[in-house]
Amino acid sequence: MKVVVAVKLKSGVLDPQGKAIGHALEGLGYDGVTDVRVGKLIELDIAETDREKARSAAESMAKRLLANTVVESFEISVP
Amino acid sequence: MKVVVAVKLKSGVLDPQGKAIGHALEGLGYDGVTDVRVGKLIELDIAETDREKARSAAESMAKRLLANTVVESFEISVP
Numbered sequence A, B: 001m002k003v004v005v006a007v008k009l010k011s012g013v014l015d016p017q018g019k020a021i022g023h024a025l026e027g028l029g030y031d032g033v034t035d036v037r038v039g040k041l042i043e044l045d046i047a048e049t050d051r052e053k054a055r056s057a058a059e060s061m062a063k064r065l066l067a068n069t070v071v072e073s074f075e076i077s078v079p
Helices: A016-027 A051-066 B016-027 B051-066
Strands: A002-009 A033-046 A072-077 B002-009 B033-046 B072-077
Touching: A002 A051, A002 B033, A016 A033, A016 B051, A033 A051, A033 B002, A051 A072, A051 B016, B002 B051, B016 B033, B033 B051, B051 B072
Parallel strands: none
Antiparallel strands: A002 A033, A002 A072, A033 B033, B002 B033, B002 B072
16 A cells, blocks of 8 residues: 655754755746755555555654654655 | 645656665554555646646646656646
8 A cells, every 4th residue: 555754854953955955046037936945755555455554654754754854844644 | 726646656666765765664563454555645836717727737846857767657736
């Protein structure tokens, strides 16, 4: 079963990668971009048929490894 | 207006970062993870009120800068 973990920087945490992308877009002539934030999208294939079990396994993985919960938040979706 | 661009490696393209995460999860005792793929999640704040215009601007940005369409595909969503 596919589970998607979206990891984003918490608001207030500086995002230099996003800033760099913003400047690059400006350089290419895209004027209207006021903010860019970059996160990670982690697709897991889990050998589990129960949606809730797959989701809770992914939540445990996110807390222990996939996200640094000091500066990042995560959202789990089972598409 | 917020626009989210999800950039993923095309299928068939090797993903060493995903492999490393898979091995790390195995090391932590998560046995059921058969595959891990890592992508990027780029949140753009665009000074535009029309959803379709914001989407097409993001599509243009994705093609020109945000995604390497040789090895990556992207999806745009306007939440």
